[in-house]
Amino acid sequence: MDFPKLMWIIQKEKLHFHRADDFSDPFEGTTPKALKQLRDKSLREAQSEIDSEEVDLLKQWSKGVKNFRKSMFLNCWHANDTESAAMWDLYGNEDKSIAIVSTIERMKDAFKETEETVYIGDLFYVDFYSDLHDIDRESEAKIARVINRTENPNAFQQILFKRQEFSHEHEVRAVISDMSNMGDEEENSKLYFNISIDINKLIEGIYIAPDTPSWFSQVVGNAVNESDLDLTANDVHPSRLDEDPWY
Secondary structure (H helix, E strand, O other): OEHHHHHHHHHHOEEEEEEHHHOOOOOOOOOOHHHHHHHHHHHHHHHHHHOOOOOOHHHHHHHHHHHHHHHEEEEEEEOOOOOOHHHHHHHOOOOOEEEEEOOHHHHHHHOOOOOOOOEEEEOEEEOOOOOOOOOOHHHHHHHHHHHHHOOOOOOOHHHHEEEHHHHHHOEEEEEEEOHHHOOOOHHHOOOEEEEEOOHHHHOOEEEEOOOOOHHHHHHHHHHHHHOOOOOOHHHEEOOHHHOOOOO
């Protein structure tokens, strides 16, 4: 993120959750092909028991999945034990970018007093393109794991899946749901929520992007000192990618 976004989070004590179907990835919140085939098989069996031409379960469910994406709002994080040069390149704003450091436990604590129910979980990167009988075992196991661990297997499972081509992101996401946003009226639907958090419980530290001038680190440190954060300028760290090599 850039400096203004950091200051907005600190001053407002909020996090931005954006609607799933408005992300740049058109597959966000959709269903892997193998899982769709498995789902459609079950729906066909249920359709035969209904024996009614007025009810098309396949069409209804497909429409439901599309609308479901409108009800899911995401706040995305990168999970790693170290910095990622690739993630700085992808999501950093050239230079003068910032990364907030947190943990799953800190995130849970930060949302405890939040009015909305917030779900936090790591994504499952799977093969989205292969048929049910051709999918690799790892993707098959991940799909089965999500289905088996979800109380209602059809409710939130697709929001946990992402194409394996994005696996470098190691994404952890916080999710809120607003089922009232599932209607077909686009003009009345929400695109985002800004959710209140306990900012001191959330932020463990701040890292500055590589190749950033030292004065920018000082600006961020001064802003942290002047804020209501429990952190100080000592908790603002330069990127380790800027360290000199040893010979």
